[in-house]
Amino acid sequence: MPDTFFKSFIAKKPCAVVFPYVHMQADARESYVDFNKSRFWLSMTGTINGLENALLEKNSESSFADRVKQDVIEKGALSLEQSLNGMPKEYVRLAEFVMHGDLPQKKGIIAERVLPSKNFFAVSGKIYPLFEGGQNAAIANKRYSLGLTPSSSIDELDSKYMKALEYEKRKRGLCAKLDAMQGLKEKRWLDSGKNIGFRIIKERFYAFTKVDSYVLFERMNNAYYEFPEAEVGVPLFLNEKGIDFGKLYVLNTYSHPSISCFEIPMQPICAGSYDYESVKRRHKSPFAVLEELMEKARTVLTEEYRSRGKPYYFLTNAKFDKFKTSYFNEKKVTNIG
Numbered sequence: 102m103p104d105t106f107f108k109s110f111i112a113k114k115p116c117a118v119v120f121p122y123v124h125m126q127a128d129a130r131e132s133y134v135d136f137n138k139s140r141f142w143l144s145m146t147g148t149i150n151g152l153e154n155a156l157l158e159k160n161s162e163s164s165f166a167d168r169v170k171q172d173v174i175e176k177g178a179l180s181l182e183q184s185l186n187g188m189p190k191e192y193v194r195l196a197e198f199v200m201h202g203d204l205p206q207k208k209g210i211i212a213e214r215v216l217p218s219k220n221f222f223a224v225s226g227k228i229y230p231l232f233e234g235g236q237n238a239a240i241a242n243k244r245y246s247l248g249l250t251p252s253s254s255i256d257e258l259d260s261k262y263m264k265a266l267e268y269e270k271r272k273r274g275l276c277a278k279l280d281a282m283q284g285l286k287e288k289r290w291l292d293s294g295k296n297i298g299f300r301i302i303k304e305r306f307y308a309f310t311k312v313d314s315y316v317l318f319e320r321m322n323n324a325y326y327e328f329p330e331a332e333v334g335v336p337l338f339l340n341e342k343g344i345d346f347g348k349l350y351v352l353n354t355y356s357h358p359s360i361s362c363f364e365i366p367m368q369p370i371c372a373g374s375y376d377y378e379s380v381k382r383r384h385k386s387p388f389a390v391l392e393e394l395m396e397k398a399r400t401v402l403t404e405e406y407r408s409r410g411k412p413y414y415f416l417t418n419a420k421f422d423k424f425k426t427s428y429f430n431e432k433k434v435t436n437i438g
Contacts, residue, residue: 105262106153106212111223112255115141117231119240120219121148134222134247135237141224143240153212188285188301191339195306196281198337198344199299200290202388215261217253220245227251228258297395300334302352302367309334309352310395312402316426316433319416320408325434326416326424331355333370333398335391344387348377349398356420358412359401363420370401371413403435 110116114126117134124132127144134141146152220231222238228251231238235246284290284299291298291311300307312331319326336347349370351360360368375397384390406412414421 105259105266106149106156107255107258107262109156110146110152111258112226115143115222115224117143117222117238117240118149118216118220119231119243119245120216121150121213122241123147123149123152124240132240133238134231134240134245136222136224136229136247145241149213149216150210153210188304189306192285192301192306193278193281194339195337195344196285196290196299197278198387199297199308199391200281200284200292202386211265212262215258215265217258221252222247223255226255228253228255297391299337300332300352306337307334307350307352308337308391308395310398312399314433315403315435316429317403317406317416317436318408318434321415321417324416325426325429326421327426327429327433328357328402328424329355331357331402333395333402335394335398344390346377346381346390346394348372349394349401351402356424357402358406358414358416358421361413370398372397372401373405373410406436 110123110125111118115134115136116126117124117132123146124143125146126141128142129144130142131145132143134143217228218230220233222229222231230248230252231240231245232248233243233245235244237247238245285301288301289298291309296310298309300309309332312333314328314330316325316327318324332352334350334352336350338345338347349372351357351368351370352366354364354366355368356363359371361371362368377394380393381390384393406416408415416424
């Protein structure tokens, strides 16, 4: 089991973290914390990410068996990569995003994610918060006060760290990359539980969701129309900030009041006044943005047509007559209520 950041650094000796810098007990009298009638002199040792990266590099020396296993996986990944026929390399990252709910993280941020706060003092296995302003700590020419009640312990942080590290290995390891490339080779993957997947259509990457067959009620003529299942998606792109999203499309051949043509694939959906940019601002997580977009796609098709407003067509249009039905499960009617 590899050493953790907290056991390797924070627990070794009295230590203060003023994010992102780590200050450890030293003879050099640069900074100090007064605690329990003692003064602990500190010196800046490095940054959270820098120290953790060094630790991860040290722990990367695996056994011969592990290296052989990794070599086999890497050869499999290379073989799969060659079978992708020149598909853009960023599609692997996009596929991992859809499959695992995030983009692969940069090295050295696991410890950062489990810190109890940005500023704290660690001594005797306990974590005490540091608050800006005060008289009992001076770190990097800034004054702090020390909370007297522990906010956490080294053992608690160690446990959280190991869980986060194992999760990161599973999610971001070569096996995850293999899964992504296998899906890309087939140009299609769907998580039936989340009802979110991806498709490659005409060399473009789409995240998509499935909409099961449903029934719409038309109030103008008191009639019911049963629509077939649909696949609705958004194109995904990589930029400097990470993931960006296009607008909603029905990917398969389809007809609906919210799309402009009948019986053709790859049609954009009219989502009314829906503000795509506000969705991106509303969520910190890109995957939460994707989840909302997929929910909106399902809702537009199944619920938002109400026999009013300004759709491309009303269901009374003769081209929808083939969808008319008198025999259906009432639970499939989605636009009443």
